[in-house]
Amino acid sequence: MDNLEKWKLKVVAALKRLNKVAFSQRYLLYTNLGISIGLAMVGDQMEQGYECWSGHIDKWDRTRTIRMGISGFTVGIVCHYWYQYLDQFYPKRTLRAVVHKILLDQFICSPFYITVFFITMGVLEDKTWEEMKEEIREKAIILYTAEWTVWPAAQFVNFFLIPPRYRVVYDNIISLGYDVYMSNVKYRKTPNSSDTTTASK
Incomplete structure (x- = not known):
């Protein structure tokens, strides 16, 4: 076995150990929060990059990105405990259970999630x-x-196929595009705004 193969095996072993620790019950909340914060900031940076390119803003607003990251912290907490709540009451992966989860997610968690986002900001x-x-x-x-x-x-896949400990990670990966859109909507100027420039696409 050459050095490259040994190095690959070491990297794979290290990633497996990291995965085992990061997604353990002890550290899962911290992992979910870290991912939620990080991807919320990435989504805002992507949106600001587009706004700079299109001429809607002059330069990157660091404070805005930090605020979006903090919003990722608060909504990350919501998602973490919400998924645990759903899995506690609907532990099976039957079609009926998945449909119930989706409906509860859309009619209860989504409005709450959006409200928490705007209140945090x-x-x-x-x-x-x-x-x-x-x-x-x-x-x-x-x-x-x-x-x-x-x-x-997206949640049909999440509830039907994804292991519970990876639900928030999956949510955040799918949500990256949505985070870009959230940033766009949040900072889109309305007709009531004193600033007449628009951040809409």
Whole structure:
């Protein structure tokens, strides 16, 4: 066995150990939060990159990306415990159980998730409660409508095929494109905004 083969075996063994520890019951919450924060920030950077390229903004706003990362922390907590709750009450992978999970996810968790996102961002932006409610009224329905085009099919795969410890990881991988869209909707200027420039695509 040459050195390259030995190196490959060492890398595979190290990745297996990392996977075993990171997705263990002891560290799963921290792993899920880290992934949620990281991909929320990546999604915002991708959106800002497009906005810079298209001329809607002049340069990358670091504070905006950090705020999106913090929102990834709060909604990551929601997802982590929500999936555990669903798996506790619907442990089987039957079609009936999966459909129940999807419906509960869309009608309960999705609105809550979107509300937590806007409240988190509103607190970070030092908005009043009235300003937060206005933004939720204007933008939450846009995100919720978009969720119906993506998540029922994605969650069917998640609940039917993905092992429970990987549910939030799968969610975040699928959600990367949605995170880009969330950033776009969140920072899209509305007609009521004093700033007339738009961040919409």
